[in-house]
Amino acid sequence: MSSIEAQLRNGPAVDDLDDVLASFRREADREGLIDVAWSRVDTPYGDMRVAATDEGLVHLALPNVDEDVFLENLVDEVSPRVVEHPKRVDGVRRQLDQYFAGKRTSFDVPVDWRMTRGFRRTVLERLYTEVRFGEVVSYKELAVRVGNPRASRAVGTAMATNPVPIVVPCHRVLRTGGSLGGYGGGLELKLHLLRLEGALLS
Amino acid sequence: MRPPAFQAVIDEHGQPLYRYLVAAVGVHDANDCFQETMLAALRAYPRLQHRDNVGGWLFTIAHHKVIDSARSRERRAVPVGAAVDVGGAEMTELPDPPDGALWKKVGALPTKQRSAVLLRYVADRSYAEIGAALECSEAAARQNVRAALQRLREETT
Numbered sequence: 001m002s003s004i005e006a007q008l009r010n011g012p013a014v015d016d017l018d019d020v021l022a023s024f025r026r027e028a029d030r031e032g033l034i035d036v037a038w039s040r041v042d043t044p045y046g047d048m049r050v051a052a053t054d055e056g057l058v059h060l061a062l063p064n065v066d067e068d069v070f071l072e073n074l075v076d077e078v079s080p081r082v083v084e085h086p087k088r089v090d091g092v093r094r095q096l097d098q099y100f101a102g103k104r105t106s107f108d109v110p111v112d113w114r115m116t117r118g119f120r121r122t123v124l125e126r127l128y129t130e131v132r133f134g135e136v137v138s139y140k141e142l143a144v145r146v147g148n149p150r151a152s153r154a155v156g157t158a159m160a161t162n163p164v165p166i167v168v169p170c171h172r173v174l175r176t177g178g179s180l181g182g183y184g185g186g187l188e189l190k191l192h193l194l195r196l197e198g199a200l201l202s
Numbered sequence: 203m204r205p206p207a208f209q210a211v212i213d214e215h216g217q218p219l220y221r222y223l224v225a226a227v228g229v230h231d232a233n234d235c236f237q238e239t240m241l242a243a244l245r246a247y248p249r250l251q252h253r254d255n256v257g258g259w260l261f262t263i264a265h266h267k268v269i270d271s272a273r274s275r276e277r278r279a280v281p282v283g284a285a286v287d288v289g290g291a292e293m294t295e296l297p298d299p300p301d302g303a304l305w306k307k308v309g310a311l312p313t314k315q316r317s318a319v320l321l322r323y324v325a326d327r328s329y330a331e332i333g334a335a336l337e338c339s340e341a342a343a344r345q346n347v348r349a350a351l352q353r354l355r356e357e358t359t
Contacts, residue, residue, distance in 0.1 A: 004354050007304050008323035014224045017217055020233055024240045033244045038209070071207035081247055082207035 025085045035079035037088030038070075043100050045189055048166075050096070052089045053078060056110030060164045062185030073163075077115045096166070102196065105133035107167045115163035122146055123158040128168045134197045138176040160184055172199065205253050208244055215260050216240075218325035222261070225305065225324045226268045226316060231275075235267040242267075258334025261327065265317050265335050272313065304354070311350050314338075318346035319354075 028034050036058065038051035046063030049070050058078060061070040074082045086093070091109055098104035111128070113121055126146050131137050137145075139152040139159075148154075159170040165185060171193040175181045183190035194200040206214075219239065223232035242263050250259065308316060314336060321327040321335060332343040 004304065004351060005323055008225075008308075008319065009326075011221045011324045012225045012229075012302070012305055014221055015229060015233075017220050020220060020236050021212070021216065023233075024237050027237060028241060028244055031241065031245075033241065068210075071209055072204065075204055075207050079248065080205045080208060080250075081244060082209050083212070083244070084209055 025083060025087075028083060029085060029088065033081060034083045034085055034088070035081040036074050037083060037085035038074070039084060039086035039089045039093060041093050041096055043096065045100075045185075045192060048096070050089050050092050051078075051082070052092065053112045053114075055112040055114075057089075057092050057164055057167060058112040059115055060166060062165055062189065064184075064186055064189075073115070077163075092167070099166070100196070105197075109167065111164060111167065116158075116161065119146075119148075119151070119154060120158035120161055123155050124162055124168050124170075127170065127173065131169060131172045133169075134199050136172050136174050136178075136194070136199050138174055139181065140176050142173060156182070166193070172197075205247070205250060206256065208247055211243070211247075211256055211260065212240070215257055218327070219260065219264055222317075222320050222325040223264060223268070225308065225320045227271045231271045235264065235271055239264045239267050255331065255334050257327065258331040261321060261325070261331060261335035262337065265321075268317060269313060307354055308350075311353060315346050315350035315353070318343055319350035322347045 025034070029037070036051050036053055038049060038059075041048045041050055043063070048063055049059075049061040049065070049067060050057065051059040051070075051074055059070070059074060061067075061073075071082055092107070095104055095107050095109060099107070113125065116124055123142060123146050127137075127142060130145065131142075139155045140149070143149050143151040143155045146155075155173070159173055160182065162168055162170045162184070165171070171183060171185075171190045173181065180187055180190055191200070220232065220236050223235045223239070226232075227235055239260070243260055250256070308320065311319070317336060318332055321332045322329075327335070329340045329343045329347075332347070333340040336343060336346070338346075
C-alpha cells in the first residue's frame with residue numbers, strides 16, 4: 001500500500017473543473033464582478049484574444065501577442081478583475097469570424113476607447129470612422145485629416161499603440177507611395193488583411 | 203506592484219483549490235464552497251493587500267468556507283430548539299467525505315489539522331501559504347501537518 005502522503009497527493013476523485021468554473025462565471029457576471037470579460041478567437045491567422053468592458057470592445061491582441069502581456073495590459077489600463085467569459089464577447093467573435101470569411105466589411109460593435117488617449121485616440125477614432133473596408137490611407141494623409149499635417153510620425157505611434165487592431169483598422173494605413181510601413185501583428189498579417197479587403201493586388 | 207489578472211489566479215489556483223475543497227467537504231458542498239470562495243475573492247480583489255501571497259489569501263477564504271460549510275451542516279442536523287455549539291468547530295466532523303477509508307479518517311481530523319494536511323498534499327501548497335491560509339505561523343503549519351499525518355498513521359495501523 002502506498003504511503004499516506006502519496007494517497008493524499010493523488011487526491012479524491014474530482015469532477016471536471018470546467019463545469020464548476022462555468023457556473024462561477026455566470027454568477028460573477030450576474031453580480032457585475034467581471035470588469036473585463038475576455039476570450040480567445042480562433043482565426044485563419046492564429047489565435048487572437050478579445051476583451052470587453054460594460055462599454056464595449058476594449059482590447060484585441062493579434063496572434064503574436066503573448067497571452068500574459070494581453071492580460072497585464074488589461075490590468076494596467078482597466079481593472080485586475082479580468083475573467084475569461086466568452087459569452088460576453090460572443091458578438092465581436094461572430095463578427096470577426098464573418099470578417100475573416102470575407103462575409104463582413106464593417107464592424108458593428110461598441111468600442112471602449114479607454115486604453116488610448118489624447119492625440120493617439122483622436123487619430124484612431126478618425127481612422128475608425130473614416131477609412132472603410134478596401135480603402136487605404138497614408139500616415140501623412142491621416143495626419144492632415146486630424147489637422148496636424150506634420151505629425152505623421154506621431155500618427156505612426158498612434159497606430160503602433162492601437163488597443164483594438166483590425167476593428168480599428170490600422171492595417172489600412174500605409175507609407176506615402178504605397179509601401180507597407182509597419183504593423184504590430186507583423187507585416188505578413190498586414191498583407192493578408194489588405195488582400196482580404198481587396199485593397200492590394202495579390 | 204501590479205496584481206495578476208484575476209484570470210491568472212483562476213489558472214494557477216483553481217484546480218488545487220477545487221481538489222482541496224472536494225477532499226475537505228465532499229463533492230456536493232465543494233461546488234458551493236468553490237463558487238463562494240471565488241466570488242468572495244473576486245469581490246475583494248481590487249482591494250487586495252497581500253499581492254505577494256495571493257495563493258495564501260485565496261486559501262484563507264477557502265478555509266473559512268470549509269468551516270462555515272461544516273457548521274451549517276451541523277446546524278441543519280440539530281433539532282429545532284437544541285443548543286448549537288458552534289465553538290466546537292475545531293472538532294467538526296467531515297460532513298460528506300469523498301469515498302474511501304482514508305478520506306473518512308481525514309474527515310475525522312480537527313479542522314485545522316485537516317485543512318493543513320490537505321493544503322500540503324492535495325493542494326500542494328508551501329508551508330508559507332498554509333500558514334497564511336490558516337492564519338498561523340509557518341512553524342505552526344508544519345506542526346499541524348505533522349500531527350495530522352501522525353493521527354492518520356495511527357488510525358491506519
